[in-house]
Amino acid sequence: MAAPSWFIKKVILRNTGYTFLFLIIGGVGGYYLSKVNLIIGLVFFGTMLIGAKAFIDNMDKRGHGLIVEKEAYEFLKNNTNFDIEFRKELDSGGDIDIYIKDLDIAIDVKAYRKIDERIFSSNNVRSYNRQRNNSGRVIIWLPNAEEIVKYNRNFNITIIGGKNTMLNYLNKKSREIKGS
Structure with a gap:
């Protein structure tokens, strides 16, 4: 099932910049892990994982609020x-x-x-x-x-x-x- 357009507009597009930031940090972490220094690479990679977890939690909260709004609208419209x-x-x-x-x-x-x-x-x-x-x-x-x-x-x-x-x-x- 495709995501509704309001969900894409308000949740995914609003948080796209964070996604790219975490990908860049993860890429730097991967480079350091393989080429330079294991400890520095682990720090970068750990930062990326923490940021990705925060991003996912934020999307869940925003998505839940938007779903509640849509359900409330449907409830009033039907009743x-x-x-x-x-x-x-x-x-x-x-x-x-x-x-x-x-x-x-x-x-x-x-x-x-x-x-x-x-x-x-x-x-x-x-x-x-x-x-x-x-x-x-x-x-x-x-x-x-x-x-x-x-x-x-x-x-x-x-x-x-x-x-x-x-x-x-x-x-x-x-x-x-x-x-x-």
Whole structure:
């Protein structure tokens, strides 16, 4: 089965430079192993193996996050009647994981299992601000977390854990819009 284009674009191409770097380090290590000095060659070769392991781990984490985003999109698409857009590109850079046009809501999907400080890291907050400039509301959705709804006043963001909680929240917002 071929990899989806979004996986190739976001994971493989983004990490290609690291792959070439590790190949070069491995080549230098192989040269030193065979021609110059065994110890220096082992150091280079060991560095390449450590770097390759870190690269593979990074790809696994990125790939898992992208898979969770795709599954979350499919879940909402199959269980709601809203006009939903997946990976809406922003003019200011970045993207919105899931955008619900009917409710003007940007949903940032996270693969975390619980609410913790990673949600409010500086990179994530910059991303939320870009998303807020392009939509009325930003929601952070943790589909694999416990069922919970929290509102963070400091960042003006709603955090939702669980799939059914998200459906209930969207239905409530839809009724509020239709009622007003």
